[in-house]
Amino acid sequence: MSFNINEIPEGGRGIKLMWQLADELSYTRIGASRNCLMIRKTYEEILSSPSNIEKGKILEQLIEFIYPWNSLNDKDNPELSGDLLIKKMRLQVKTELSALNEVLQWYDRLSKLPIPQLVLWKCQLALAEGFTNAVRYAHQGMPLETPIKLEIWVFNGWLEIRIWDWGKPFDLEAKVREIIEREQISCFESEGLIGEMLVPSTVES
Numbered sequence: 001m002s003f004n005i006n007e008i009p010e011g012g013r014g015i016k017l018m019w020q021l022a023d024e025l026s027y028t029r030i031g032a033s034r035n036c037l038m039i040r041k042t043y044e045e046i047l048s049s050p051s052n053i054e055k056g057k058i059l060e061q062l063i064e065f066i067y068p069w070n071s072l073n074d075k076d077n078p079e080l081s082g083d084l085l086i087k088k089m090r091l092q093v094k095t096e097l098s099a100l101n102e103v104l105q106w107y108d109r110l111s112k113l114p115i116p117q118l119v120l121w122k123c124q125l126a127l128a129e130g131f132t133n134a135v136r137y138a139h140q141g142m143p144l145e146t147p148i149k150l151e152i153w154v155f156n157g158w159l160e161i162r163i164w165d166w167g168k169p170f171d172l173e174a175k176v177r178e179i180i181e182r183e184q185i186s187c188f189e190s191e192g193l194i195g196e197m198l199v200p201s202t203v204e205s
Contacts (some may be wrong), residue, residue, distance in 0.1 A: 023158075029169045035138065039126045039161040042091040043119045046156050049121045062189060087113060087154040095139040103131050103150065113154060123159055130163045138167030 019025050024040035091106045093099035107127055110120060126149075132149050149164040 018126045018129050021122040027170055030100070032163075033166055035165050035167060035170060037130050037163040037165075038136070039123065039130060039160060039163075041119055041123050041126075042158040043116050044157070046114050046154075083142060084155045084157075085153065086156055087152075089152040091150045092147050093150070094144055095135050095142055096144055097132060097135050099135075099148075100128060100131060104128065106150075107152070110152065110154065110159075115159065119159065123161060127161050127163075130161070134163055134165040134167070138165040138170070140167075142166070 010100055018039060021041070022039045023042050024038070026038045028035050028036050028038070087110070089106065089109060091103065093102055104124065104127075107124055110123075131150070133146065139146050139148070151160075151162040151164075153160045153162075
């Protein structure tokens with residue numbers, strides 16, 4: 001997007017926070033009924049022995065076999081099935097804010113990987129903000145049982161978080177424009193009111 005992060009006012013602090021924390025942020029309509037918020041953060045390549053990475057892949061394949069989830073066809077994306085992929089995690093929770101504790105406990109499994117602590121902290125904040133936004137806004141008025149699906153892909157040099165919701169289509173870039181324009185109009189109106197207050201009124205004698 002072609003916006004300066006500092007142009008986004010505090011009224012859009014959720015978007016602004018995620019934008020500040022991530023290196024890449026997108027919100028895309030997938031198919032006819034799903035949306036995907038993608039948060040991407042890069043960092044220095046993980047220095048780990050091939051044997052440890054291979055063990056991690058075997059464990060993830062076992063988990064995938066026991067708990068299959070067909071939200072994405074990984075075979076269609078060679079990057080996701082190649083040597084760059086180190087860890088893959090998936091979780092599904094209900095539409096309730098109390099599920100954030102479960103989400104953060106699930107995310108904490110990444111602490112065992114040699115990812116920089118600052119990167120883990122920033123991604124944790126972005127994940128929490130993205131999840132709560134899905135509950136409060138994307139799924140507003142929807143049944144509690146409406147699922148929110150989360151994915152984390154750890155590659156050798158970057159991390160991706162995807163949050164899937166079933167809300168109405170949402171254009172992230174258009175929303176940012178709307179927030180900026182609304183704030184500008186509000187400022188102009190306030191300045192005009194202040195101007196009227198500062199100009200002395202003429203009293204007929």
